[in-house]
Amino acid sequence: MGETTKLKELILYLSQRMDEDQHVGRGRIKLAKLLWRCDFAAYWRFGEPITEAHYHADRLGPAPAEEMLALRDLEGDGRLELRNEWDQQQIPIAIGEPPNLDVFSAAQIALVDDQLRRYQLVTARTMVDEAHEFPGWINAWRKGAGKHDPIPLGSVFWDSRTEIEPWENEHARVLAEELGISS
Amino acid sequence: MVFRLSVGVAKSGRFEEQLAQLGAGLERLDEAISFAEEQLTNHPASGIPTAVPGIYSFPTRLPTGNGLAHVSIFYLYDGKDVRFIDLKRSP
DSSP, rough: OOOTTHHHHHHHHHHHHHHTTOTTTOSSHHHHHHHHHHHHHHHHHHEEEEEESSSSEEEEEEETTTHHHHHHHHHHHTTTTEEEEEEEEEEEEEOOOOOOOGGGGGHHHHHHHHHEEEHHOHHHHHHHHHHOOOOOHHHHHHGGGGTTOBOGGGGGGGOOOOOHHHHHHHHHHHHHHTOOOOO | EEEEETTTEEEHHHHHHHHHHHHOOOOOOOHHHHHHHHHHHOOOOGGGEEEEEEEEEEEEEEEETTTEEEEEEEEOOOOHHHHEEEEEEOO
């Protein structure tokens, strides 16, 4: 299997399904956000991502660093077309040889299908807004200073909340007393 | 008592005990701890300050067999060193 085989097949599968299911805002931005969602959700659930992609901080959220080359290869192989539509958003359309789902496990496909269902009626803009709340991206992006900095898969475990909860303060006081720390 | 150093983050005995107890019922806990170690080694103040100066909470979200669990990693940061002191699941 090539270095980006799974990434390419997942791009094709997502493109095919976004088209068949008439996803809202089914352009390249939504494709990148779905790839991020699928890989990080798989790491969260199974301990490993679906594709070989590495994610970095882009203005629009986490993006697979290898996506551009994978798209170019798929276009060159006659398996994908980037169609320009009325709103100038490029729409990825799977053509020619269908995606090879044999490279994925049943659990991975089920997870991808779940993400597709969840975001079918969600715009790319909303997905970008959600991505901007992802701690892994916030930490890597650093208000633009970290453009293209890597986003570790483990950041999916990081809870996005920024406010302390009452039980945490209470537990901190207990710990302080036990450890002899003055509060 | 500090008995293990790992990528710049020390862990107390209490933390290790809690890790062993919680680990039995939670998935991906080891990966989440590894990420927290890496993150706090590079950015020690990434957690949320508690009401006790010097004690922070690093909140994580983990999968369980039937959903999601919130687990907070409590650590001490004195401006220089990070020490994991406790681990607690959200009540």
